């Protein structure tokens with residue numbers, strides 16, 4: 220037992236060392252990634268559930284690492300949040316997405332993190348990049364999570380400033396945070412995004428179904444539109460459509476992909 224204990228200790232300390240090393244690697248690599256053009260955006264379609272029309276796209280960041288290949292956000296966004304580099308990364312994403320998709324007649328959704336939104340210069344930065352890219356603000360929607368809003372002082376005023384620019388606001392991962400209901404009441408929100416964890420067990424899981432139904436009814440009674448994320452099956456699509464959910468996003472409609480691929484796909488759809 221004593222030996223096992225010692226092995227376990229060795230194992231953990233070794234693993235922790237590796238993790239710290241990986242974190243440091245990521246932190247240092249990220250500093251160069253923006254300058255060296257190693258960050259890329261993929262775009263995932265957002266569909267009108269009633270008629271299958273493409274109405275929007277969500278920009279999702281990837282890191283094309285010179286030796287590791289495509290690194291997904293789960294590996295570097297949390298590190299970037301901790302070290303503060305998410306501000307530069309997130310502003311790069313906003314700028315690049317607005318620059319590259321402005322000519323499309325589509326809504327553009329971009330994720331904005333707490334550190335970014337909480338900066339006193341956020342609204343000025345946004346204003347400047349809209350100016351530079353010529354992106355129509357009424358076509359832009361920012362996605363923020365419930366936890367983001369909890370850590371930002373004066374988040375109400377911050378969102379009101381976004382609204383006055385004509386920008387839409389979506390609450391991401393809805394239902395996974397703490398004060399969902401009071402947020403909806405007090406903040407100037409347009410869209411509620413139902414988290415994938417509730418969608419994935421539809422239509423058979425009774426509690427998921429009850430939660431999703433309740434969220435949709437609540438959102439509608441407050442005048443908000445609902446988008447469901449992580450739709451992978453036709454059965455999930457039909458269920459959400461029947462519950463009155465307006466929009467959907469998920470592998471059933473399309474994976475996040477380079478803009479050029481998405482446009483080719485769109486042309487094929489149009490060609491029928």
Ligand code: C2E
Pocket residue numbers: 263278279280291292293296305308309312330331332362391392415448449450451468469470471475
């Ligand atoms: P999110 O904003 O909740 O984005 C949705 C995630 O679900 C994406 O993962 C997307 O690829 C994935 N997804 C979409 N449809 C399906 C589906 O049908 N099935 C499954 N299993 N997954 C699906 P991704 O691209 O790995 O991004 C993960 C998270 O990283 C995002 O979650 C977001 O929180 C964060 N992130 C990505 N890009 C940015 C960014 O530019 N700025 C910030 N602050 N965060 C970002």
Ligand code: CA
Pocket residue numbers: 277330362391
């Ligand atoms: Ca999102």
Ligand code: CA
Pocket residue numbers: 391392412414448
């Ligand atoms: Ca989400």
Ligand code: CA
Pocket residue numbers: 392414415448
């Ligand atoms: Ca999610």
